[in-house]
Amino acid sequence: MPDTTPARRSLTSALPDLGELAQDRTLIIACGALAREIGTVIGRNGLSHLALRCLPATLHNTPDKIPEAVRAAIHASREKYGRIIVGYADCGTGGLLDKVCAEEGVERIPGPHCYAFYTGNAAFEAAGDDDMTSFYLTDFLVRQFDTLVIRTLGLDRHPELRDMYFGNYEKVIYLAQTENAELTVAAEQAAEKLGLAFERRFVGLGDLARFINDVN
Amino acid sequence: MADEDEEIVLSELDDADLVQQMHDDLYDGLKEEIEEAVNILLARDWTPYDILTKALVEGMRIVGIDFRDGILFVPEVLLSANAMKAGMFILRPLLVETGAPKVGKMVIGTVKGDIHDIGKNLVGMMMEGAGFEVIDLGINNPVENYLDALEEHKPEILGMSALLTTTMPYMKVVVDTMKEKGIRDDYIVLVGGAPLNEEFSMAVGADAYCRDAAVTVETAKDLIARRHNQLASNG
Ligand code: B12
Numbered sequence: 001m002p003d004t005t006p007a008r009r010s011l012t013s014a015l016p017d018l019g020e021l022a023q024d025r026t027l028i029i030a031c032g033a034l035a036r037e038i039g040t041v042i043g044r045n046g047l048s049h050l051a052l053r054c055l056p057a058t059l060h061n062t063p064d065k066i067p068e069a070v071r072a073a074i075h076a077s078r079e080k081y082g083r084i085i086v087g088y089a090d091c092g093t094g095g096l097l098d099k100v101c102a103e104e105g106v107e108r109i110p111g112p113h114c115y116a117f118y119t120g121n122a123a124f125e126a127a128g129d130d131d132m133t134s135f136y137l138t139d140f141l142v143r144q145f146d147t148l149v150i151r152t153l154g155l156d157r158h159p160e161l162r163d164m165y166f167g168n169y170e171k172v173i174y175l176a177q178t179e180n181a182e183l184t185v186a187a188e189q190a191a192e193k194l195g196l197a198f199e200r201r202f203v204g205l206g207d208l209a210r211f212i213n214d215v216n
Numbered sequence: 217m218a219d220e221d222e223e224i225v226l227s228e229l230d231d232a233d234l235v236q237q238m239h240d241d242l243y244d245g246l247k248e249e250i251e252e253a254v255n256i257l258l259a260r261d262w263t264p265y266d267i268l269t270k271a272l273v274e275g276m277r278i279v280g281i282d283f284r285d286g287i288l289f290v291p292e293v294l295l296s297a298n299a300m301k302a303g304m305f306i307l308r309p310l311l312v313e314t315g316a317p318k319v320g321k322m323v324i325g326t327v328k329g330d331i332h333d334i335g336k337n338l339v340g341m342m343m344e345g346a347g348f349e350v351i352d353l354g355i356n357n358p359v360e361n362y363l364d365a366l367e368e369h370k371p372e373i374l375g376m377s378a379l380l381t382t383t384m385p386y387m388k389v390v391v392d393t394m395k396e397k398g399i400r401d402d403y404i405v406l407v408g409g410a411p412l413n414e415e416f417s418m419a420v421g422a423d424a425y426c427r428d429a430a431v432t433v434e435t436a437k438d439l440i441a442r443r444h445n446q447l448a449s450n451g
Contacts, residue, residue: 062286063410090381094411112381125382129329132356154291161294168331168355 026050026215027080029073030087032057033114033140037177037205038087041212050215052087053077057144061152063092067100074104085215087208089113109211114138117207118175133170135196139177142187150193162195171197177205226253231260235271242275243282245295247302254303264310265317272303273345280342280430290334297338304341317347320440321371325353325361327386332379335409335429339375342429343436348373359390366394366403372440375432376422378409388420395421404439406432 030038032054042050055073059066066088074084086101086108101108111117115136116124141148150156153165172191174184184200191198226249229237234253241249250272257267279296282288288296322343326336333355340350351369353361366374378384387407394400405422417425423439426432 061290090411092379092381092411094381094384094413094416096413116382129356132329132331152290154289154294158291158295161291164294164298164334168333 024049025081026083026085027077028052028085028087028212028215029070029077030054031059031091031114033060033138033144034087034208036140037208038212041205041209045213047212047215050212051081057140057148058152060091060148064096066091066093067096070097071100071104074106083215085109087212089117109208111207114208115175117211118177118203118205119201120203120206131173133168134173134199135166135169135171135194137172137174137187137190139180139183142174142183142190145186145190145193149190155193166194166196169194169196171199174198174200175203176200177203227256231257231262235274238271239275239278242272242296242299243279243288245292245299247295247299250299250303251306254306258306258310263316264307264314268304268307268311268316268345272300272307273342276300276342276345277430280428284428293338294334297334297341300341300345304344318349319347319437320373321349321351321369322373322375322436323351323353323362323365323369323371324375324377325357325365326355326377326379327383327390328356328358329386330378330380330383331355332377332409335379336375336377339377339408339426339429339432342433343375346433346437348436359393362390363393363397366399371403372443373404373406373436375406375408377407379411381411384409384412384416385420387422391421404436404443406435408432 026049028038028050030052035052035054038052041047042052053073055069059069070086070088077084084106086097086106088097088108089111090097091113097108109117111121111124115138118138119127137145146156153161155162155165172187172194174187176184179202187200188198224237226234226237234256238250238253241253253271254267257271258264276296279288279293283293324336324340324343326333337352340352344350351365351371353365362374362376376387376390378387391400391405394403394405400421406424406426407417407420407422408426412425414425424435426435
């Protein structure tokens with residue numbers, strides 16, 4: 001994994017000029033589910049003025065806690081960075097994250113959730129209800145499938161709950177960020193565990209890459 | 217440790233202990249135990265209504281509190297709901313026969329584009345437990361489904377559920393269509409789902425946002441009573 005915080009170290013070693021240096025530095029406060037992907041963009045494009053701080057991806061399951069967790073992270077880092085941006089979609093906060101962002105004067109990546117911005121928010125919206133009976137996976141979710149899907153939903157302890165969760169679903173759509181045969185196999189196995197058909201769509205990083213690249 | 221867990225024989229418990237045990241079994245999502253206990257209480261001449269309210273609804277109320285407080289999580293709630301459902305399945309026909317009190321009618325459904333239904337099902341079940349007749353339209357409901365159901369069932373309450381930021385605005389489509397047709401004020405509109413809040417419910421023109429099933433029951437009863445009072449004072 002590329003080093004995502006190269007400049008943070010140089011910051012601490014340049015203590016005397018902290019105030020001035022900090023002005024040039026931007027911190028991305030992001031969902032842990034995006035750590036690898038944002039790190040990739042930073043590394044690939046040599047965006048060394050960007051630092052990344054991630055909050056636990058498990059916050060997904062309690063979206064009501066996301067807005068204040070983000071606010072706390074902003075407050076904790078404000079003095080060290082000239083600018084802070086938020087690597088979270090709305091993520092089921094029902095607009096409350098936007099409220100926090102507005103109050104704190106920071107910007108967040110547009111979109112309702114990561115499935116939408118990976119697909120491209122415009123394309124996702126245009127597709128309407130076409131994928132309604134699909135359950136999306138991303139590279140991150142495929143890697144964490146057993147922990148974040150099976151275990152969180154209690155399907156390891158109570159496999160009989162599967163149809164109460166997924167009874168209305170028809171297929172898994174794997175929105176792939178990378179070309180990775182191993183992940184594709186794992187995604188297919190995940191679909192099988194859920195008793196759903198499988199489709200893979202390569203979408204890459206979608207709007208996420210644009211958003212990070214445009215930060216300056 | 218296992219032998220510390222003495223086998224509990226439900227039929228040997230007195231009524232109070234049995235009801236207490238049912239609360240525990242609901243909490244633990246033990247469907248068969250709940251079915252057995254419901255049958256035992258019926259055999260002891262409990263009314264179906266008392267079994268429903270004192271054992272099942274009260275047990276689920278406790279589950280609801282611990283879910284709200286982050287002590288229980290979605291899988292546990294789902295298991296508890298399953299156990300309650302099994303108990304209600306036995307009681308439902310008997311409740312009709314014994315003429316249990318009916319408080320009102322509710323049509324409920326998840327909005328178009330959304331197929332989350334765990335919360336909606338729980339609300340439907342607790343409303344039924346509180347004496348409402350519940351007509352469940354299921355998931356992914358376009359506005360026509362709601363309108364047809366209102367027309368057909370003439371409920372006091374319309375309930376809409378949404379769990380996605382992308383689908384919650386559809387509630388406004390439904391309320392606006394009701395306004396266009398001049399029927400908005402004939403119904404109490406309740407909305408819910410994790411991403412919603414009070415402000416949003418006002419913005420779409422609902423009567424209330426309900427955080428969970430217990431609040432829904434309270435709000436529904438309260439708004440129905442207010443409506444009756446209003447009608448009485450107007451008439
Ligand atoms: C379980 C779950 C699922 C299950 C759904 C199973 C089912 N049969 O419903 C599964 C795993 C299948 C699923 C799928 C998806 N999900 Co989902 N899901 C959840 C989760 C973790 C819990 C929801 C839940 O059931 N809670 C338990 C019940 C009891 O609580 P509740 O729904 O809030 O209901 C209570 C109250 O809200 C209220 N209430 C509810 N309805 C109503 C109605 C009325 C009238 C009233 C008065 C009250 C009321 O009372 C209820 C009882 O107390 C939430 C996160 C969260 N914590 O909310 C994400 C969440 C809602 N899902 C989300 C997403 C993105 C999806 C998917 C797109 C994910 C994917 N990978 O494809 C798909 C959606 C596909 C689709 N077209 O709908 C996001 C939404 C983000 C956003 N911006 O909108 C969330 C917030 C998770 C996240 N942060 O990413 N999901």
